[in-house]
Amino acid sequence: MSQPNTTDMQKIETASNVLVLGGGLAGICTAEAIAAQGYPVLLVEPGEAVGLKAESRPLNSYSQSEKDTLNKLVEQVRSSENIEILEKTTLSCATGVAGDYRVWLSGQKPLSEKQVGAIVVASELIRNPLNAAYGLEIGGPVITQTDLEHALASETKKFTGKTVAFVVGFGQSGNPLVMERVLRSALELAQIEGTTVYVYVNDLKVAAEELERLYLKARDNGVLFFKLSQAPVIETQENGISITYSDPVILRDISAQADFLVIEEAMEADSANAHLACLLRLDLGSEGFMQTDNVHRYPVSTNREGIFVVGGSRQVKALDQACMDAENAALQVRRLLGDGTRLAPANKAVLDIGKCTFCLTCYRCCPHGAIYWSTENKPVISLIACQGCGICASECPMDAIQIGEFSDKAIHDQVQKSMANTGKAPNIVAFCCQNSAQEAAQMAADFGIALPEGLHLIQVPCAGKIDLDYILNAFVQGADGVLVMACHPRNCKSEHGNTYARWRVNDAQNRLSKAGLDKARLSFVTLASNMGSEFARIVTEFETWLRDL
Amino acid sequence: MSTEAKKVMVIGGGIAGLSAARELSLNGIQVELVEKADFLGGHAIQYACKATDNCQQCGACTVESVLKDVVLDPGIRVHLASEVIKISGSPRFKVQLGRVAVSDNDDTSKICQEGYEKNPVQCAAVKGFSKHNAIYRTADGRLNPDICQTADKLEVDAIIWATGFVPFDPDQKSTYRYSELANVVSGLDLERAKRASGSVLRPSDGKPPRDIAFIQCVGSRDERLGHLWCSQVCCPYALRSAMALKHRNPDANITVFYMDIQNTGNNFTGFYQQCRNDLNFIRTIPIDMYETDDDRIRTRYMSETDGKPVDAEFDLVVLSVGIMPGNDNKALADLLQTRLTPDGFAASTDKLHLTATDQKGVFLAGTVQGPKTIADSIAHAGHAAGEVIRYLRRAS
Ligand SMILES: Cc1cc2nc3c(=O)[nH]c(=O)nc-3n(C[C@H](O)[C@H](O)[C@H](O)COP(=O)(O)OP(=O)(O)OC[C@H]3O[C@@H](n4cnc5c(N)ncnc54)[C@H](O)[C@@H]3O)c2cc1C
Ligand code: SF4
Ligand code: SF4
Ligand code: SF4
Ligand code: SF4
Numbered sequence: 001m002s003q004p005n006t007t008d009m010q011k012i013e014t015a016s017n018v019l020v021l022g023g024g025l026a027g028i029c030t031a032e033a034i035a036a037q038g039y040p041v042l043l044v045e046p047g048e049a050v051g052l053k054a055e056s057r058p059l060n061s062y063s064q065s066e067k068d069t070l071n072k073l074v075e076q077v078r079s080s081e082n083i084e085i086l087e088k089t090t091l092s093c094a095t096g097v098a099g100d101y102r103v104w105l106s107g108q109k110p111l112s113e114k115q116v117g118a119i120v121v122a123s124e125l126i127r128n129p130l131n132a133a134y135g136l137e138i139g140g141p142v143i144t145q146t147d148l149e150h151a152l153a154s155e156t157k158k159f160t161g162k163t164v165a166f167v168v169g170f171g172q173s174g175n176p177l178v179m180e181r182v183l184r185s186a187l188e189l190a191q192i193e194g195t196t197v198y199v200y201v202n203d204l205k206v207a208a209e210e211l212e213r214l215y216l217k218a219r220d221n222g223v224l225f226f227k228l229s230q231a232p233v234i235e236t237q238e239n240g241i242s243i244t245y246s247d248p249v250i251l252r253d254i255s256a257q258a259d260f261l262v263i264e265e266a267m268e269a270d271s272a273n274a275h276l277a278c279l280l281r282l283d284l285g286s287e288g289f290m291q292t293d294n295v296h297r298y299p300v301s302t303n304r305e306g307i308f309v310v311g312g313s314r315q316v317k318a319l320d321q322a323c324m325d326a327e328n329a330a331l332q333v334r335r336l337l338g339d340g341t342r343l344a345p346a347n348k349a350v351l352d353i354g355k356c357t358f359c360l361t362c363y364r365c366c367p368h369g370a371i372y373w374s375t376e377n378k379p380v381i382s383l384i385a386c387q388g389c390g391i392c393a394s395e396c397p398m399d400a401i402q403i404g405e406f407s408d409k410a411i412h413d414q415v416q417k418s419m420a421n422t423g424k425a426p427n428i429v430a431f432c433c434q435n436s437a438q439e440a441a442q443m444a445a446d447f448g449i450a451l452p453e454g455l456h457l458i459q460v461p462c463a464g465k466i467d468l469d470y471i472l473n474a475f476v477q478g479a480d481g482v483l484v485m486a487c488h489p490r491n492c493k494s495e496h497g498n499t500y501a502r503w504r505v506n507d508a509q510n511r512l513s514k515a516g517l518d519k520a521r522l523s524f525v526t527l528a529s530n531m532g533s534e535f536a537r538i539v540t541e542f543e544t545w546l547r548d549l
Numbered sequence: 550m551s552t553e554a555k556k557v558m559v560i561g562g563g564i565a566g567l568s569a570a571r572e573l574s575l576n577g578i579q580v581e582l583v584e585k586a587d588f589l590g591g592h593a594i595q596y597a598c599k600a601t602d603n604c605q606q607c608g609a610c611t612v613e614s615v616l617k618d619v620v621l622d623p624g625i626r627v628h629l630a631s632e633v634i635k636i637s638g639s640p641r642f643k644v645q646l647g648r649v650a651v652s653d654n655d656d657t658s659k660i661c662q663e664g665y666e667k668n669p670v671q672c673a674a675v676k677g678f679s680k681h682n683a684i685y686r687t688a689d690g691r692l693n694p695d696i697c698q699t700a701d702k703l704e705v706d707a708i709i710w711a712t713g714f715v716p717f718d719p720d721q722k723s724t725y726r727y728s729e730l731a732n733v734v735s736g737l738d739l740e741r742a743k744r745a746s747g748s749v750l751r752p753s754d755g756k757p758p759r760d761i762a763f764i765q766c767v768g769s770r771d772e773r774l775g776h777l778w779c780s781q782v783c784c785p786y787a788l789r790s791a792m793a794l795k796h797r798n799p800d801a802n803i804t805v806f807y808m809d810i811q812n813t814g815n816n817f818t819g820f821y822q823q824c825r826n827d828l829n830f831i832r833t834i835p836i837d838m839y840e841t842d843d844d845r846i847r848t849r850y851m852s853e854t855d856g857k858p859v860d861a862e863f864d865l866v867v868l869s870v871g872i873m874p875g876n877d878n879k880a881l882a883d884l885l886q887t888r889l890t891p892d893g894f895a896a897s898t899d900k901l902h903l904t905a906t907d908q909k910g911v912f913l914a915g916t917v918q919g920p921k922t923i924a925d926s927i928a929h930a931g932h933a934a935g936e937v938i939r940y941l942r943r944a945s
Contacts, residue, residue, distance in 0.1 A: 036939060069901050173818055207781040207811035209919050212770055216777060227809075229832065229853075249856040286816035293815040295604070295611050299928035315815070320900045324928045327935035335575050439613060442680040447670045447745075491604035528598035529613040530679070533670070533747030 010346040012384055014099035014337045015117035017042060021091060021276070023050030025070065025319065026311025027122035028077050029326035034120070035082040037334045042114065043083055044105060046090045046272075050077070053124050066319070094119070094279050097372055097382035098306025098336060117337045118306045119280065120329045121290055122322075123273055125312035128266045130171025134234050138263065141241050145178075145265045148185050161194035165243055165258035169202030170231035172266045175316050176208035182264065183211065187218040197223045198256060200232050200243065208318060234261060267316050280307055281369040283495060289314050296493045300328045303495055304369045305385040308332055336384070344383035347404045349392065351381055355400035362392035362401060367495040389494035390465030394504075406461050411470055418456035419477040425454035426546035428539065429474040430483040433463045435493055436529050437485030443532030451536060452543035454480075463487065464497030471508045471522060481521045481546045483539065488526045498526060518549070555941045558583060558644060558705040560633055560881070563591020565915020565926040565933075566711035567615045572934035573709075574624035578941070581703050582619070583628045585877075587651040587676070587692040588685065590616050591713050593923050594677035597743035599789040601796035606814055607789050608923035613679055615927075620681040628700070629685060630692060632877075636708075636884050640910055640944055644703040651692065659731075659738045659752055674745035706944065707937045710885060710895060710906075711914040711930065712877055717768025717780075717870040724837045725767070725868055732758075732846055733838055733866045735767075736786055749794060751865055753844055758864035759800060762848070763787045764834060765807040769871030778892060780871030781920040784811035787869045788824050795827050804829040804861070806850065814924065838866065872920040885911050894919045904933035910944075912936050 016039055020031045023045030031043045043050060051074055062070065077083055089107025096102045101116050129144040136142050143151070151158055168174060168182050182199065190197045199218075204227070206212045219225060226232075232245035244255045269288030277284045283303045285292045291302055291314040300308045310325035311317065317325075336342070349370075351362075362379055363371045370385035371392065381392075381401075393401040393408075402408065415429060432438040438459045444451060456479075460466055463486030474482045484505050486498035502524055509519035525538055555578050559570045562584035570580045588594070594616060596609040619625055628646060635645040676682075687693045716737050719727035727733050731753040734742075743749055751758050765787060769780040784807070791803045805828055813820055824830075835848040845862045852859045874893030875881075882889050887908040888896040895917045898905045904912045914933040915926040 033935065066900060069899070173812070173821060175812055175817075203809040203811070205811060206770070206779040206809065207784070207920075208779075210778075212779045213777050216772070227832070251855065286819065289815070293606055295606050295608050295924070296614075298608070298611060298924050299931055320903050321925075321928070323901050324903065324932040328928055328931035331572055331576070331931055331935050331938075435614070436610070439617075439680055443678070446678055446680055446683040447673050449670065488598075488600040488604040489602065490606070491600070491610065526600070528600060528604070528610040530596070530610050530744060531598050531747065533745060534598075537747055 008346050009343040010383055012099060012342050012344055014340055014342055014384070015101075015115045016040065016337055016340050017116050018333055018337075019044065019101070019103055019114070019116040019119045020122055021119065022122035022124065022313070023047070023085070023087070024053040024122065024124040024311075026124070026313070026322035026326060028052075028073055029323050030120050030122050030310050030329050031077050031083050032073060032080070033326045033330035034333050035080055037330050039082075039117075039333060039337060041083045042116065043077070043085045044089050044091065045085070045087045047088070049087055050074070050085050062319070091276065091279055095372070097370060097385040098304070099342065099384050101306065118308070118333045120308045120310060120333070121276060121280070121313045122310045123270045123276070123290070123313040125267045125316060126270050128268050129263050130266055131263045133171030134167060134231060134263065136234060136236070136261070136263065140236070141259060142236065142261050142263060144263050145181055145185065148262050149181070152185060152188055156192055159189055159192050159195050159260070162259040163196040163198070163240075163257065164189050164260045164262060165198040165200065165241065165256070166262045166264070167200045167232065167234070168264040169205070171264055173203065174205050174264065175267065176205045176211055177267050177316055177318055178264060179205040180208065180211060180214065180318070182262075183214045183218050185262070186223045187214065187221055190218065190221040190223045198243070198258065199223055199225045200245070201225060201227055202229065270312065273313065280304065282307060283367075285314075291315075292490075292495060294490055294492075294495065296491070300325050300332060303367055305387070306336055342384060345404065346383065348383060348386045348388040349381045349390070349404070350402050351379060352400050352402070353378060355398045357398055359397060361395050361397060365395045366392050367497070387494060389462035389497055390460070391462065391494060391497055391500055394465055394467045394500065403461060403465060406465060408467070408469070411458060411460070412473060414458055415456070415470070415474050415477055418458070419479070422478070423453060425452060426480040426543055427454045427456065427478055428452060428481045428483060428542060428546070429456050429458060429479040430485055430539065431458050431460055431463070431466045431470060432485045433487055433497070434459050434461055436487040436491070437527045437535065439529035440527050440531045440535035443530065444536040447532050449533065449536040452539055454543070455539055462492070462494050462497035463501035464492075464494055466501050466504060468504050468508055471504065472511065475512070475517070475521075481523070481542055483542060484522070484524045486524070486526050488528055491528060521546070555579070555706045555945075556581065556704070557707045557709060557937055558642070558703060559709045559711055561585075561591070561710070561712035561915070561917065562589040562627070563711065563713040563915060563926075564593045564612045564615060564923055565713065565917070565930045566591070566709070567612075567619045568927045568930035569709045569711060569914045569934050570625050571615060571618050571622065572931055573937060574622050576934070576938055578624075578938070580625040581628065581705060582625055583631050583633060583646060585630070585632045585649050585712075587630045588678070588682045589619065589627065589629070590677045590679065590682065592716070592737070594679055594682070595674060595737070595744060596740040599786075599793040601792055605789045605792065605820070607786065611923065611927070613681070616679060616681045620684060627685075633881070633884060640706065642705050642708060642910065644705060646701045646703065659734055671742075671745045674741045707910045707912065707940055708885065709912050709914050709933050709937060710881060710917055712875050712881060712917050714872040714875055714916040714920070717873050719767060719868045719870055721774070722767060725764075726838050727868065730838060730840055730846060732844070732864065733868065735868050735870045736783060736790070737870060739790060739867050740786070748797070749865075757798060759798075759802060760845075760863045760865075761791070761794065761801060761803045762861070762863040762866045763791055763803070763805045763869055764866065765805065765869045766834060767868040767870050768873065770808065776871075776873070776892070778920060779811065781811060782922050783869040783871050785813040785922065787867070788813055788820070790867070791828050792824060802829070803827075804831060804863070806831050806834055808832070808834060814922070872916055875917060878917065887911055890919075902936070904929060904936050910940060912940075
C-alpha cells in the first residue's frame with residue numbers, strides 16, 4: 001500500500017488500558033505481558049478466581065519447575081499495581097472501536113462502564129469426555145482421562161497389578177494436547193508395580209515438541225500400543241472390561257481384558273465463545289474458535305482492529321502456545337495504542353455526510369466493524385479501525401464514501417487512460433486486488449514471463465471495491481474482456497471482499513447477456529500473491545480466447 | 550524505559566527472521582538482518598499456493614506479505630549473502646560479518662539443474678524470487694551488489710537467532726533412489742516446481758502425472774537415523790498439495806503412505822474427511838523403488854487388509870521430507886555461546902520461555918528451535934521480539 005504523505009495524517013487519542021477477558025493461564029500471561037509494556041490491564045474472570053485452570057491442562061501434568069514458574073506468575077499478576085482483577089465478572093455489552101472501546105461489565109459489583117483501548121480474549125479450552133462415542137457410561141471401571149490424572153496424583157496404589165486400557169482418536173481425530181495427556185499417564189502407569197498398559201489409538205498425534213520421544217519412552221517402558229483404524233468393540237463385564245479388535249495380519253478378532261478403561265477427552269472451544277464473539281462483533285472460525293480460518297489473522301488478530309485472541313480462544317494448543325500468544329498480543333497492543341496518540345491517514349475512507357441517507361448499509365457490511373453510529377445518529381468511520389478495503393464505498397447506495405487514492409474518479413480515470421493508447425491486441429482490463437492478483441502479476445513480470453500486450457492492470461485495495469460501474473465502464477471504454485481478480489475464498493484480508501466481487505460479476509454478466517454480449521467476456525478468478533505463473537497462464541488463455549472470437 | 554536507539558541483529562531471513570525483524574522495527578528498534586542466501590524468505594518463499602476452490606491455509610502467501618513489509622521498511626538493514634563470523638563483547642555485541650559466495654547453481658533441486666541462463670523461471674523459484682526480492686537483483690537475476698549492505702562490522706544490543714532448518718536429504722534413505730530416479734521427487738521439489746510453472750509435471754517427460762504417491766515421514770520419526778521427532782509440517786503440506794493436485798486434475802489417483810496423520814490446523818476434521826474421500830490412504834511406509842520399462846515407479850508394500858505384499862506403480866512419487874536441524878547450528882551455537890538440544894536444534898531455557906537461551910541477549914525464533922509450521926514460526930518470532938523488547942528495557 002502506498003503511504004499517503006504526512007499532511008494527510010490525523011492524530012487520534014487512544015485509551016491506554018486494556019481489557020483481558022479470561023483469567024486462566026493465557027489470560028494471566030497476557031495480562032502480565034501487556035502490563036510489562038506499560039499499559040494498565042483490567043483482568044476479568046467469569047469464574048471464582050483468577051488462576052491456573054485445570055481446563056486446558058490438568059495441573060498434575062505440569063512439571064514441578066513449570067508449576068513453580070506459573071505460580072510465581074499468578075502471584076505477580078495478583079500483586080501488580082498495573083493489573084486490576086475483577087472476578088465472577090462477565091462482559092455484558094461492548095461498543096466503540098479500536099483505541100476507544102466502551103465495555104459494560106457485570107458481576108459482584110453493579111454494572112459498570114469502562115473505556116478501554118484494546119480487548120484481548122483469553123478463553124480456556126473445555127475438556128469433553130467422549131464416552132458416548134464408544135457407547136459407554138462413565139463409572140466403575142470406565143474412567144475419564146481427568147479421573148485418571150486425579151487418581152494418579154493421589155492414589156497410585158489403586159493401579160498396582162492392574163491392567164489399564166486407553167482408547168484415543170476414535171471419538172474425534174484428536175490432537176497433540178490430548179495425546180500428550182494419554183502418553184504421560186500411560187508412562188506413569190507403566191512405571192507402577194505390576195501394571196499392564198494398553199493404548200488403542202487411531203493416529204498418534206505427535207506433532208508437538210518432544211511427543212515422539214514421549215511415545216517411544218512409553219513404548220520402551222512397556223506400554224503396548226495398538227494402532228487401529230476403527231474403534232475396538234468395548235464391553236463392560238462383571239469383573240472389568242473386554243476390548244476386541246480385528247487384527248489385519250493374522251486375520252482374527254483379538255480380545256483383551258482390562259480392569260480400567262480410560263476414555264479420551266476432547267479439547268474443545270468454550271461454547272461461551274459464540275456469545276462473546278457476538279458481543280464483540282467478531283467472525284467466528286471453525287469449531288467454535290474466535291479467529292476465522294484466515295492466514296492473514298496470524299498470529300492473534302481478528303477481523304476487528306484492537307481485539308485480539310489468545311490461547312484457547314483461537315486454537316487447541318499447549319501451554320507454551322499460550323505464552324507465545326500472550327507476548328504477541330502485548331506487541332500488537334503496543335503497536336496499536338503507542339503512547340496514547342496515534343497517527344492515521346485521514347483519507348482512508350471519507351464519508352460525505354451530505355449524501356448519506358442513514359441507511360445503515362455501510363455499518364452492516366464493514367467486515368472490520370470500523371463504522372459506528374455517533375450520538376448524533378450518524379455513521380462515523382474510525383480512522384484507526386478502517387482497513388481501507390472499500391467494501392462500504394462500493395455498497396453504499398448513495399456513493400457517499402470514497403477511499404483515499406482509490407476514489408471512483410481515480411479508478412475511472414485510470415481505466416480511461418489505459419485505454420487511450422491501445423494497439424491491435426485484444427484489450428483486457430484486469431481489476432486486481434492489491435493483496436493477491438496485483439502481486440502475482442508483478443511476480444510474473446519478475447519471472448520474465450511474457451504477458452498479453454493489451455493487458456491493463458487496475459489495482460484496487462480489495463476486490464470488494466470493484467463496483468458494478470467499474471466493470472461496465474471498462475467495456476464502455478473499449479475493453480474486449482474484463483477480468484476481476486480476487487483472493488481465494490477464505491484468504492481475503494477483509495473476509496468477504498471476494499464474495500462481494502463475485503456477486504457483482506454475476507450481476508454484470510447478466511447485464512452483458514441482456515445487452516447481447518457474450519458474458520464470458522467478463523470473468524471472475526481467484527489467485528494468491530505467489531501465483532505468478534498461474535496469473536500469466538490465466539491472462540494469456542483469456543487473450544487467446546478473445547482473439548479467437 | 551526507552552528502547553530507542555537500540556539495535557538488534559536478526560540472523561536468518563526466513564519467515565521467522567522476517568517476522569521478528571518487522572515486529573522489532575515497528576517498535577522503534579533498528580534491525581540488522583543478516584541472511585546467508587542471496588534472497589530473503591528462506592524456505593517458505595519457495596512454496597506454491599495450495600488452494601483448491603478455497604484457500605487451504607498453508608500460509609505460504611503470508612510470507613510474501615511479510616517480506617514486502619520488510620523490504621519497504623527503512624528501519625531494517627538487509628545484509629544478503631552474509632554470515633556472522635565472529636562475535637565478541639557483552640552486553641553490547643560486536644559482530645563481524647563475512648561475505649558468502651553464492652552461485653546460481655549451488656542448489657541441487659531437481660527443477661533447477663540446467664542453471665539460471667537456460668532456465669530462468671525455474672531457477673527463480675528456487676531462488677525465492679518474488680516481487681519483493683526482485684529489488685535486490687539485476688536484470689539477469691544476479692545479486693545487485695549496490696543494494697546489499699556491505700558493512701562488515703556491527704554493534705548490537707541483542708541477537709535473534711533465526712537460521713531455520715534444512716529439509717531432510719532424501720539421499721540418506723538410499724532405497725528411495727532419489728537422485729537416481731527422475732520421477733522420485735521431494736516435497737520441496739514439488740513446491741518449487743509448482744511455484745515456477747503453476748502446475749506439477751513429471752520431471753522425466755514433462756507430462757502430467759496420473760498416479761501419484763506421497764510417502765510420509767521421510768527422515769522424521771526414524772529411529773534408525775536417530776531422528777526422534779515429528780516434523781509437524783509434512784502431513785499438512787502433503788495433504789494440502791495432494792488435494793490441490795486432485796482439484797486441478799480430478800482423474801489423478803493419489804495415494805498417501807503414512808504412519809499417523811497429523812493435524813493440518815484449523816478445521817482439520819472437515820478437511821481430513823474430504824481427504825479421506827478423495828485420496829487413498831495406506832498405513833505403511835514402502836521401502837524400495839524400481840523403475841518399470843514404461844518409465845513408472847514400482848514399489849511394494851504390505852496390504853493393510855490381509856498383510857500380503859502388494860505391488861503398486863506410480864507416475865510420480867513425492868517424498869515428504871521433514872525438518873532437520875540447520876547445517877550451521879553447531880557453529881552458531883559456538884559463536885553465540887549457547888546450547889543445542891541432543892537433536893541439534895537450538896535449545897531454549899524452558900517451555901514457558903521457548904525463545905530464551907542460556908545466553909543473555911540471545912533469543913530464538915522459528916524452526917532453528919525445532920519443527921514448526923509457518924503460522925507457529927510467526928508466533929514464535931513475535932514472542933522473541935517481545936522478549937527482546939523486555940530485555941532491552943531491563944538493560945537500559
Ligand atoms: C517441503 C516443505 C514444505 C512445507 N510446507 C509448509 C506449508 O505449506 N505450510 C507451513 O506452514 N509450513 C510448511 N513448511 C514448514 C516451513 O518451511 C517452515 O515453517 C518455515 O520455513 C520456517 O521458517 P524459518 O524462518 O524458521 O526457517 P527457514 O525458512 O529455513 O529460514 C532460515 C533462513 O536463515 C538463513 N540462514 C541459514 N543459516 C544461516 C547463517 N549461518 N547465517 C545467516 N543466515 C542463515 C537461511 O538461508 C534462510 O533464509 C514446509 C516445510 C518443508 C520442508
Ligand atoms: S473501507 Fe472497509 S474497513 Fe474501512 S470502513 Fe469501509 S468497509 Fe470498513
Ligand atoms: S451506506 Fe452510505 S447512505 Fe447508507 S449509512 Fe452508510 S454512508 Fe450513509
Ligand atoms: S492456500 Fe496457501 S498460498 Fe494459497 S491462498 Fe491459502 S494460504 Fe495463501
Ligand atoms: S508431520 Fe506427518 S509426515 Fe511429518 S514427521 Fe510427522 S507424522 Fe511424519
